[in-house]
Amino acid sequence: MEHPTLFEPGEPVLERVREICARFPEAVEVESWGRPTFRAGKKIFVVAGAMMDRPLSIVFKPDPEERPALLELPGVFVPPYFGPSGWLAIDVGDDADTDWAFVAELVDTSYRQVALKRQRVALDAQAGDARDAGDARDAKAEQHERGERSARPAVSSGTGGTSRSRAR
Template identity: 40%
Template sequence: MAHPQMFDDDDPMLERVRSVALALPGAKEKISHGRPAFCTVKVHCYYGGALKVDGQWEQHPQAVLVHLPPSETAALAEDPRTFAPAYLGASGWIGVDLDARTTDAELAELIEESYRRVAPKRLVAELEDRA
């Protein structure tokens, strides 16, 4: 059974995430479990997430889920905008709620760092060559 779409294609925050995530070498978008996922060989970020609180699903529709180095995840977990997303949190992923205060630089830093952890070495090298 396919998951229902859990995002609005016209969401301006999704457009911000797309512009960063798809600008990375070899990146493409797919739908995974009803949400946008950005990947090369492996997913480097998701848009939107959820977690269970007291047996109920708490949705975070305008969030980016990223896989950062453990030290960065631990430091970021102190930020009240973050959460451990369902299913992925146990594997080291962290969710960051996005809002108008989220800068483009912060968004790019989160997504690019996650990309560097999972993208093939040749694509990471291509990203480095762009800098």
């Protein structure tokens, strides 16, 4: 027996969840049980739609230490099937009540719980690149506000400086 499809094509909440999940290295979307699942390789890190009567929700794997505190929050609940293994679910919607930054943090934690080491390394590198780009933008904006000319970027030939691989 085939599971009924939980979401209509173009559902705005699902599109938002897809946006968040697509940012993770090697993340893929696979439909299972009539709902989209998001996986790090073969391992699920998010299921869209915890149950038929609560479709606007996601199932995620929390950090075990954070689980008790998360259960105290409104909209967080233990989902059927996944709950006994420590997973939680949270209601999400396209209204102003959904804190999408918080949802993204939950998805990040869930991804890290199931991802392979190489996937976590890639995620950390991706976060570092974004942080470095943000720092550079912030510094350039501060310079502009002070009316300073931006310094010419340093060009490295690759031969200067010190290297850890160099013989001592």
